[in-house]
Amino acid sequence: MKQENTIMETQHFRPLDLRRKIRPGESLIQALLFLAGFLSILITLAIVYELGKEAWLFFGSPDVTFAKFFGTTTWQPGIGHFGIWPLVTSTLITSFIAICVSLPLGLATALFLSEYASPKARSALKPILEILAGIPTVVYGYFALLFMTPLLQRIFGDGVEVYNMASAGIVMGIMILPLISSMSEDALSAVPRALREGAYAMGATKFETSLQVVLPAALSGIGAALIIGISRAVGETMIVAVAAGSGPNFTFNPFKAAETMTGHIARISGGDLSYNSIDYNSLFAIALMLFLVTLVLNLVSQSVINRFRQRYE
Amino acid sequence: MNPNRDQFPEGDSFRRSLSGRYRLASIWQALFFSALVIAILSLMALLYNVIDGSFGYVAYQYKNDPAQFTEKPLNDLNQQELLALLKSNLSAGAYKKLDNEKPIEKRSRADLHTLVLERLIQIDTKQTWSMTDSILHSAKIKAEVADQYPGAKLDFRSWLTFDFLVTPMSSKAEFAGVRTAILGSLWMVGIAILFALPIGTGAAIYLQEYADKNFLNRVIQTNINNLAGVPSIVYGMLGLAIFVRAFEPFTSGSIFGMTDTNGRTILSAGLTMGTLVLPLIIINAQEAIKAVPDSLRQAAFGVGATRWQTVWHHVLPNALPGILTGSILAVSRAIGETAPLIVIGASTFISIDPDGPFSKFTALPIQIYQWTTRAQSEFHAIAASAIIVLLILLLTLNATAVLLRNRVQRKY
Amino acid sequence: MQNTQPPEYAIETKNLFIFYGSFAAVSEVNIKIERQKVTAIIGPSGCGKSTLLRAFNRMNDFVPSSYVTGEVLLHGQNLYGSNIDPVEVRRRIGMVFQKPNPFPKSIYENIAWGARINGFKGNMDELVEQSLRGAALWEEVKDKIHKSAYELSGGQQQRLCIARTIAIQPDIILMDEPASALDPISTLRIEELMQELKKNYTIIIVTHNMQQAARVSDYTAMMMLDREGSRSGTVIEFSETKRIFTNPKDKRTEDYVTGRFG
Numbered sequence: 005m006k007q008e009n010t011i012m013e014t015q016h017f018r019p020l021d022l023r024r025k026i027r028p029g030e031s032l033i034q035a036l037l038f039l040a041g042f043l044s045i046l047i048t049l050a051i052v053y054e055l056g057k058e059a060w061l062f063f064g065s066p067d068v069t070f071a072k073f074f075g076t077t078t079w080q081p082g083i084g085h086f087g088i089w090p091l092v093t094s095t096l097i098t099s100f101i102a103i104c105v106s107l108p109l110g111l112a113t114a115l116f117l118s119e120y121a122s123p124k125a126r127s128a129l130k131p132i133l134e135i136l137a138g139i140p141t142v143v144y145g146y147f148a149l150l151f152m153t154p155l156l157q158r159i160f161g162d163g164v165e166v167y168n169m170a171s172a173g174i175v176m177g178i179m180i181l182p183l184i185s186s187m188s189e190d191a192l193s194a195v196p197r198a199l200r201e202g203a204y205a206m207g208a209t210k211f212e213t214s215l216q217v218v219l220p221a222a223l224s225g226i227g228a229a230l231i232i233g234i235s236r237a238v239g240e241t242m243i244v245a246v247a248a249g250s251g252p253n254f255t256f257n258p259f260k261a262a263e264t265m266t267g268h269i270a271r272i273s274g275g276d277l278s279y280n281s282i283d284y285n286s287l288f289a290i291a292l293m294l295f296l297v298t299l300v301l302n303l304v305s306q307s308v309i310n311r312f313r314q315r316y317e
Numbered sequence: 318m319n320p321n322r323d324q325f326p327e328g329d330s331f332r333r334s335l336s337g338r339y340r341l342a343s344i345w346q347a348l349f350f351s352a353l354v355i356a357i358l359s360l361m362a363l364l365y366n367v368i369d370g371s372f373g374y375v376a377y378q379y380k381n382d383p384a385q386f387t388e389k390p391l392n393d394l395n396q397q398e399l400l401a402l403l404k405s406n407l408s409a410g411a412y413k414k415l416d417n418e419k420p421i422e423k424r425s426r427a428d429l430h431t432l433v434l435e436r437l438i439q440i441d442t443k444q445t446w447s448m449t450d451s452i453l454h455s456a457k458i459k460a461e462v463a464d465q466y467p468g469a470k471l472d473f474r475s476w477l478t479f480d481f482l483v484t485p486m487s488s489k490a491e492f493a494g495v496r497t498a499i500l501g502s503l504w505m506v507g508i509a510i511l512f513a514l515p516i517g518t519g520a521a522i523y524l525q526e527y528a529d530k531n532f533l534n535r536v537i538q539t540n541i542n543n544l545a546g547v548p549s550i551v552y553g554m555l556g557l558a559i560f561v562r563a564f565e566p567f568t569s570g571s572i573f574g575m576t577d578t579n580g581r582t583i584l585s586a587g588l589t590m591g592t593l594v595l596p597l598i599i600i601n602a603q604e605a606i607k608a609v610p611d612s613l614r615q616a617a618f619g620v621g622a623t624r625w626q627t628v629w630h631h632v633l634p635n636a637l638p639g640i641l642t643g644s645i646l647a648v649s650r651a652i653g654e655t656a657p658l659i660v661i662g663a664s665t666f667i668s669i670d671p672d673g674p675f676s677k678f679t680a681l682p683i684q685i686y687q688w689t690t691r692a693q694s695e696f697h698a699i700a701a702s703a704i705i706v707l708l709i710l711l712l713t714l715n716a717t718a719v720l721l722r723n724r725v726q727r728k729y
Numbered sequence: 730m731q732n733t734q735p736p737e738y739a740i741e742t743k744n745l746f747i748f749y750g751s752f753a754a755v756s757e758v759n760i761k762i763e764r765q766k767v768t769a770i771i772g773p774s775g776c777g778k779s780t781l782l783r784a785f786n787r788m789n790d791f792v793p794s795s796y797v798t799g800e801v802l803l804h805g806q807n808l809y810g811s812n813i814d815p816v817e818v819r820r821r822i823g824m825v826f827q828k829p830n831p832f833p834k835s836i837y838e839n840i841a842w843g844a845r846i847n848g849f850k851g852n853m854d855e856l857v858e859q860s861l862r863g864a865a866l867w868e869e870v871k872d873k874i875h876k877s878a879y880e881l882s883g884g885q886q887q888r889l890c891i892a893r894t895i896a897i898q899p900d901i902i903l904m905d906e907p908a909s910a911l912d913p914i915s916t917l918r919i920e921e922l923m924q925e926l927k928k929n930y931t932i933i934i935v936t937h938n939m940q941q942a943a944r945v946s947d948y949t950a951m952m953m954l955d956r957e958g959s960r961s962g963t964v965i966e967f968s969e970t971k972r973i974f975t976n977p978k979d980k981r982t983e984d985y986v987t988g989r990f991g
């Protein structure tokens with residue numbers, strides 16, 4: 005009894021100081037964590053700075069003019085030809101083929117998985133797509149060169165060169181398919197149930213509901229998937245480096261060999277390249293273009309997704 | 318009643334139109350399904366293509382007759398006899414060079430046997446066939462070989478063997494292996510994770526547990542999402558400019574007293590790869606931290622813990638499996654990436670095991686790339702074998718990640 | 730089989746049980762719903778009102794674990810018979826939901842879509858206008874019928890959902906708490922609308938609002954968990970609304986409508 009009393013008393017008179025205390029350890033840790041987060045900004049700045057610096061040197065060189073860069077169609081920096089178009093067109097052609105393959109297939113796959121497949125079938129089939137998504141692109145390059153090209157040659161005959169844009173583009177499409185399908189599936193399943201029920205209550209069949217109500221409602225999400233798909237195709241390197249050809253070639257024939265922007269960077273930098281040469285600088289100029297294009301595409305896609313989410317949440 | 322009522326099909330006419338609608342629906346459903354089938358077939362075609370390339374007939378010839386060197390059949394010679402054979406038939410310079418790579422006396426019988434085949438007898442591969450061709454057109458192939466390459470031998474060969482895993486690189490496809498490349502990949506991934514995992518987890522903790530919703534933090538978050546979508550070759554350019562060139566004294570090891578090296582080292586490769594997977598690790602770790610229930614934090618705060626105590630003692634241990642799953646996925650991404658390594662200058666040919674962060678390097682996907690782009694079909698065969706090795710490695714990693722993820726899901 | 734005589738009742742249930750998995754959410758319902766009248770279903774939360782309502786146009790089909798036993802008769806045919814097409818059932822029995830759920834299309838398309846998929850052959854512009862007038866929305870939207878339906882207010886959206894339902898000329902309209910997400914003025918408009926609609930349609934409405942039930946309905950079904958401790962709901966009393974509210978047979982009904990329930 006007595007002891008209890010003293011406890012009561014000491015508690016009662018225990019000095020209490022609620023003022024904010026400085027905890028050096030806590031602040032230090034918080035500062036370190038912030039630095040870790042801030043490092044990502046530094047990485048972006050470093051990319052912009054390094055690519056920009058070398059690109060600046062490239063465009064600053066007396067031989068290079070914007071008129072030449074965008075106005076001519078031969079790319080041979082070593083001997084003074086600076087027309088970027090052959091690299092750009094082949095990048096666009098391979099990416100276009102890839103999207104032609106991956107968008108319809110990916111979207112149809114997503115529709116099947118989200119609207120028709122039973123949960124059991126879905127959980128059995130989705131890992132297959134995930135495997136497809138996890139295969140390194142250099143393996144797709146092997147597949148393009150040693151499976152798709154012979155296949156195309158068998159179908160379309162001798163017009164198909166050993167290295168060609170079509171085969172690289174198609175295989176790139178297969179590579180991007182899982183990405184488009186999983187993003188589209190997310191968009192489709194984010195469409196609220198109430199909307200489907202509204203359609204069913206009008207006497208719509210399941211198919212009419214899926215295609216005419218759910219699909220349009222998910223369209224912006226699918227658009228975001230498409231944009232990300234394009235960005236992936238434009239930036240993809242190994243498939244085109246292996247299968248599309250190793251030399252800039254200004255052509256619109258998909259069965260011909262033509263090097264893309266990424267393929268060009270890979271081939272030139274793979275050799276023994278001397279720093280501070282115009283070749284070296286030109287690679288950074290190309291990489292800067294790639295970076296900016298994919299950056300814009302990613303930003304657009306992200307803002308589309310954010311708006312899409314807000315709408316249905 | 319309503320005049321519009323007559324404008325809708327009724328009874329049988331409605332039923333007919335309805336069955337038409339159902340028919341259309343099933344056609345489309347079949348189309349959707351066939352897209353999935355195409356995806357599955359593509360995967361199967363890819364796997365088949367790789368396996369098909371790894372096995373099959375090979376027609377080859379000995380450049381020099383074994384009888385020139387020894388009376389006994391080559392397979393019966395023991396280690397000492399093989400050694401003697403090499404010593405007496407190789408030029409002094411070549412012998413010295415081999416000895417420098419690894420003392421010849423210490424090499425195993427199998428190694429020496431390979432050396433004899435490679436250096437003295439010298440196999441000359443004439444042609445290779447895929448597995449399917451070898452099985453289906455066996456007779457035709459035999460006739461062809463007899464006709465075109467008289468004196469050549471025809472063997473059914475598995476290019477993927479245990480030896481393939483443990484032999485270093487060689488300029489002859491028949492004797493090449495992926496040992497150097499696998500070691501290079503492991504070194505590189507190890508450095509990448511050592512670099513990216515702590516920083517990535519720290520950044521994720523900052524964003525989830527500390528960051529207010531202010532402009533700077535929003536920029537950081539958006540920036541991370543964008544970095545995840547930057548083409549990998551751009552990271553290669555960054556690595557080339559920063560790690561290989563700007564940090565050369567560090568990455569080449571010259572400030573640590575290394576000589577005779579440049580910035581194109583395993584360390585540069587690892588740091589580049591670490592930068593590449595950093596956003597991935599951050600995003601995954603954020604998800605893992607988000608999944609930790611808020612009640613846990615409140616409980617910790619409730620007993621007077623500081624923010625860091627809460628994070629360290631309660632949030633992190635619970636998020637750890639998720640963070641690890643994310644890092645495994647990051648590892649498998651790093652193992653398969655090729656383009657950045659090409660850009661920062663992977664070596665085209667090294668046969669010596671990497672012995673530290675300042676070694677020159679090659680990696681598994683680099684080997685695949687180089688062998689695939691060679692013209693001779695025997696190199697395609699070893700490219701296919703290396704792909705199988707790579708895919709098995711990735712499958713193992715991903716299976717681990719899935720197991721880990723399932724275990725975590727069961728917990729909550 | 731099609732009867733030439735107009736049937737006596739709009740919907741008749743016989744010994745209806747509705748299950749989610751092994752759990753009978755609704756058990757033993759036997760009611761006969763009059764044609765061209767408004768029938769209200771009332772009862773405490775979780776007693777199975779929505780479940781019962783959705784059983785009338787087979788919306789529960791979309792809950793994978795759910796199934797029914799017993800019969801729901803429309804024109805003498807069991808809706809759950811083996812040769813019944815659920816799409817045709819829903820084409821005859823429309824539904825308006827608790828939260829307005831217009832399609833992400835224009836106002837015009839929201840109405841035209843259902844008519845089009847159901848093979849409407851007449852003048853679409855006319856149908857759209859008539860349906861919007863029928864739902865008392867025309868005056869408010871006639872200048873912007875090609876704008877997105879999402880630009881409308883909640884109350885307007887709900888009336889749009891009613892308009893698109895009446896556009897396909899169903900026989901019966903089911904409404905699950907159609908006014909619960911709306912302000913009093915919008916609620917009033919919807920109630921007025923129901924009085925108008927019952928000239929042409931049979932309406933079944935679920936509501937938590939006693940005054941609303943008393944105001945709009947001709948008949949009322951009182952649902953309740955069938956006994957203490959059970960989670961299964963059933964219709965404990967079904968008769969004219971007047972009677973339910975003035976002279977109920979069941980003590981529990983009386984407690985509920987007078988607000989003496991917990």
Ligand SMILES: Nc1ncnc2c1ncn2[C@@H]1O[C@H](COP(=O)(O)OP(=O)(O)OP(=O)(O)O)[C@@H](O)[C@H]1O
Pocket residue numbers: 749754773774775776777778779780781792960
């Ligand atoms: N999809 C479902 N799966 C399983 N059980 C369900 C499902 N929908 C409803 N239930 C259960 O069935 C019972 C009746 O639910 P119902 O939604 O019909 O109630 P309600 O009377 O409409 O309630 P409220 O007035 O809150 O809308 C509840 O116990 C509910 O938990």
Ligand SMILES: [Mg+2]
Pocket residue numbers: 778779780905
């Ligand atoms: Mg309800």
